[in-house]
Amino acid sequence: MTNPASVLVVGASVGGLAVAESLRRDGYAGALTLLGAERHPPYDRPPLSKKVLAGEWEPDRTRLRADAALAKLEMTTILGDPAVHLDVLGRAVTTASGRRLTAEAIVLATGLEPRRLPGQAPWPGVHVLRTLDDAVALRAELLAASQVVVVGDGVLGTEAAATARAMGLAVTLVGPQATLLASQLGPQIGGHLAALHTRLGVQLRLGAAVEALVGDDERVRGVRLAGGEVLPADVVVVAIGSRPATDWLFDSGLRLGDGVVCDSRCRAAEGIYAVGDVARWHHEVLGTALRLENRSNAVEQGAAVAANILGKDRPYTPVPFFWTDQYDVKIQVHGFAGADAQVAVVDGSPEAGQFAALYGSAGKVTGVLGWNMVKQTRALRQHVVEGTDWSLVKSLRAS
Amino acid sequence: MRVIVDLEKCCGAGQCVLLAPKVFDQRDDGIVILLDEHPPEAVREAACVCPGAAIKLEDLA
Ligand SMILES: Cc1cc2nc3c(=O)[nH]c(=O)nc-3n(C[C@H](O)[C@H](O)[C@H](O)COP(=O)(O)OP(=O)(O)OC[C@H]3O[C@@H](n4cnc5c(N)ncnc54)[C@H](O)[C@@H]3O)c2cc1C
Ligand code: SF4
Numbered sequence: 001m002t003n004p005a006s007v008l009v010v011g012a013s014v015g016g017l018a019v020a021e022s023l024r025r026d027g028y029a030g031a032l033t034l035l036g037a038e039r040h041p042p043y044d045r046p047p048l049s050k051k052v053l054a055g056e057w058e059p060d061r062t063r064l065r066a067d068a069a070l071a072k073l074e075m076t077t078i079l080g081d082p083a084v085h086l087d088v089l090g091r092a093v094t095t096a097s098g099r100r101l102t103a104e105a106i107v108l109a110t111g112l113e114p115r116r117l118p119g120q121a122p123w124p125g126v127h128v129l130r131t132l133d134d135a136v137a138l139r140a141e142l143l144a145a146s147q148v149v150v151v152g153d154g155v156l157g158t159e160a161a162a163t164a165r166a167m168g169l170a171v172t173l174v175g176p177q178a179t180l181l182a183s184q185l186g187p188q189i190g191g192h193l194a195a196l197h198t199r200l201g202v203q204l205r206l207g208a209a210v211e212a213l214v215g216d217d218e219r220v221r222g223v224r225l226a227g228g229e230v231l232p233a234d235v236v237v238v239a240i241g242s243r244p245a246t247d248w249l250f251d252s253g254l255r256l257g258d259g260v261v262c263d264s265r266c267r268a269a270e271g272i273y274a275v276g277d278v279a280r281w282h283h284e285v286l287g288t289a290l291r292l293e294n295r296s297n298a299v300e301q302g303a304a305v306a307a308n309i310l311g312k313d314r315p316y317t318p319v320p321f322f323w324t325d326q327y328d329v330k331i332q333v334h335g336f337a338g339a340d341a342q343v344a345v346v347d348g349s350p351e352a353g354q355f356a357a358l359y360g361s362a363g364k365v366t367g368v369l370g371w372n373m374v375k376q377t378r379a380l381r382q383h384v385v386e387g388t389d390w391s392l393v394k395s396l397r398a399s
Numbered sequence: 400m401r402v403i404v405d406l407e408k409c410c411g412a413g414q415c416v417l418l419a420p421k422v423f424d425q426r427d428d429g430i431v432i433l434l435d436e437h438p439p440e441a442v443r444e445a446a447c448v449c450p451g452a453a454i455k456l457e458d459l460a
Contacts, residue, residue, distance in 0.1 A: 021447055044452055046410070061408075064452050295450045296414060303447070323412055323450070330411055330429060374429030378413040 003310055004104030004271070005030050010083045010093060011109030011245075012036025014044060014295060015276025017064055018302025019107050019309075024073055026310055032075035033101060035093065037082035037110075040132055041070065046295055048135040049159040050325050054166065059136055083110075086252040088269050105309045108249070108260050108274040109302075112242035112293065117151070117213060125220035126213060126236050129160060138237065142167060145234035149223045151210050152239030153177045155184065155324050158193065160237045162326040165202050172203040172231050174210055174223060185337045189357065189369060192350050193326070200327055205231070242293070244278045259291045264315040265308045266301060273305045285317040294322035319384055332377050335359070335367035335384035346396045347376045356380055360390040401457040402442060404433050408453035415445040415454060 007023060009016040012034050020034055036042075043062040051057035070077070078099070085094040092102045114128035127138045142148065142164055150161045153175025161173045177183060179190035180197065194204055209226040213236060222232040244259040254268050255261040259280030262268045266281045274281070276298035280291040297320060304316040323332040341359040348355035348371075356376045359367035364387040370377025383396075402422065411429020415422070419442045424432040431453065446454040 018447065025443055025447075046450065296412070296448060299448045299450075303444070321412065321414065323410060325410070332412065372428075374411050374413060375425055375427060378416060378425070381417075 003028060003030060006033070006103040007031070007105045007107065007309060008033045008035065008093060008101050008103035009107040009109055010035050010086075011107075011111060011276070011278070012038070012042050012077065012079060013109065013111055013276070013298075014042065014064060015111070015278075015298035015302050016107065016109035017042045018299045019109065019273075019275055019306050020073055020075055022303040022306030023309065026306055028306070028310060031103070032073065033103065034075050034077045035081065035083060035095065035101065036077075036079045038131060038133075039080035041065075041067075041077070041079065043132055044295075045130070048132060049129055049156060049163060052132070052135045053129075053139050053142070053160065053163045055139060059132055062132060082248070084248050086249055086254070086272075088253055088272060091271055105271050105273065107305060107309075108268065108272065108278060109276050109298075110245040110248070111277045113245045113247075114238070115241050115243055117210065117238055117240065120213065120238060123213065123215060123220050124218065125215065125234060126238065128238050129156060130242065138235070141235050142169060145169060147233050148172070148235045148237065149174060149231050149233035150237045150239060151175070151223060152237075152241070153180050153182070153206065154239065154241060155181065155322075157237070157239035158197065159324060159326055160239055161197065161202050162200075164237075165197075165200055166327060170203075171201075172205060172233070173197065174205040174208050174225070174231065176207065176209055178207055180204070180206070183339050185331075185333070185369065186339050186341060186343055186359070188343050189337070189371075192371070193331075196327065196329060242277075244280075244291070246278065261289070264317075265313065266305050266316050267308065273309065275301045275305045281316060283317055284315040292318075292320050292322075294320065296321040319381065328372075329353070330370075330372055330374065332370045332374065333367060334377065334381040335365075337367045337369055341366060342390065344393050346380065346393065348373055358383060358393055358396070360393065363390050364388065365390060365393065400437065400442070402433060402436055402438060402446075403455040403457065404431050405451075405453045405455070406430055408451040409449075410451040410453075412450045414448045414450060415442075418442070418445040418448065 042064045081095045165171045182190045215221040260274035262281040264282040354372045365383040368380040422438040
């Protein structure tokens with residue numbers, strides 16, 4: 001297979017940039033175009049809910065690459081012009097401003113869009129947190145607020161709550177699950193996280209359904225729960241998850257099903273690939289379709305997509321990794337945790353605020369979680385790679 | 400090639416150590432330790448996957 005003469009990447013964030021950089025690193029010398037909806041050059045999202053929201057970083061620090069490094073990629077970068085249509089057979093993308101861009105290979109890297117509450121119109125005081133502009137706007141309002149309600153008990157909601165609390169605000173977190181991050185980390189570890197938030201003064205309203213936002217002409221004033229109780233708020237952060245940004249692909253003929261559906265090579269159609277949060281691909285080792293929403297996946301998948309564009313025909317089979325920082329706790333997960341998995345603490349102890357735990361299902365180790373235990377967690381990752389027999393986990397405790 | 404790490408940006412993921420254990424290590428709190436400022440092996444991949452965008456490479460002429 002010969003290399004394509006031109007590659008167009010739609011979505012100018014970490015996944016799209018990873019494809020561009022990997023292509024050049026692998027020796028691709030053809031034309032390269034990066035198209036992005038936002039006006040910012042590629043920046044990093046994880047700091048948005050942490051350092052940027054807390055005011056520890058100026059927004060500009062989130063930039064992924066300096067101008068000089070971007071220039072070295074010798075690509076055409078078009079920012080602030082979202083793609084609105086994809087012609088799969090013609091390999092062409094039309095943009096909002098009317099550009100028509102063609103390329104022999106097209107990479108879809110459009111990430112996610114935050115879900116909103118039913119009827120959530122733009123309303124002063126109500127925020128989602130996905131972009132740099134979102135983070136800057138939310139920070140400005142937090143500085144003037146005293147009471148915040150965070151709707152959402154996942155990673156983003158808990159991080160936003162932690163940051164707002166550390167800024168000294170009164171914070172209430174509302175979520176439908178029995179505990180924080182229950183579906184991601186299971187009830188046991190989720191319970192430790194809930195205890196941490198409670199200890200540091202966040203009011204948790206778990207197992208609660210939000211019925212509506214309440215307020216007046218001027219701004220939002222609170223959140224009404226099913227049952228009628230109103231939680232007062234100057235600022236409401238809606239962090240109830242996201243959905244793949246695929247609306248613009250509805251008439252493309254591509255298969256969409258909670259993301260752009262791809263084969264094991266991250267290919268959605270001949271010459272069309274997807275990467276990052278928007279991509280649902282077939283993980284050959286696990287034998288299942290998967291879509292991951294984390295930073296490392298976007299980068300690693302970017303490298304895999306670049307290799308496949310260049311004819312390597314390589315399946316993408318990562319060991320997932322994600323982390324979250326809340327207060328002074330750093331949680332890291334390699335592999336799969338999950339709500340129904342078995343959990344065994346193998347190093348340290350939750351009481352001491354430092355531990356590593358293995359997750360297992362179907363008799364094998366599937367994941368490792370570290371709670372302020374970085375090095376040990378990295379070492380334990382090998383059990384995830386090897387799928388160590390769960391019966392051996394007890395003997396790991398001492399070692 | 401010269402490697403520069405930004406300790407403030409490092410989020411302690413350790414992806415760099417997994418990829419290039421001769422060049423990177425981590426402190427107990429996870430922050431990266433640069434073992435070799437002028438590594439013979441290419442560490443471009445580590446620089447790219449670093450979730451903190453904390454690793455910078457300078458090509459020496
Ligand atoms: C606040 C926050 C905190 C996070 N914290 C962590 C963390 O601690 N650890 C972790 O592992 N992960 C974290 N993540 C997740 C991580 O940031 C994402 O997994 C990663 O950004 C995915 O990269 P991506 O390139 O696939 O998508 P995105 O980063 O979402 O980029 C997609 C880009 O495509 C653009 N786009 C969308 N539609 C179009 C269109 N039609 N045309 C052109 N461009 C378009 C968007 O504007 C956007 O710039 C966090 C995310 C957020 C929002
Ligand atoms: S990969 Fe980057 S963020 Fe992670 S430990 Fe290494 S330098 Fe730090």
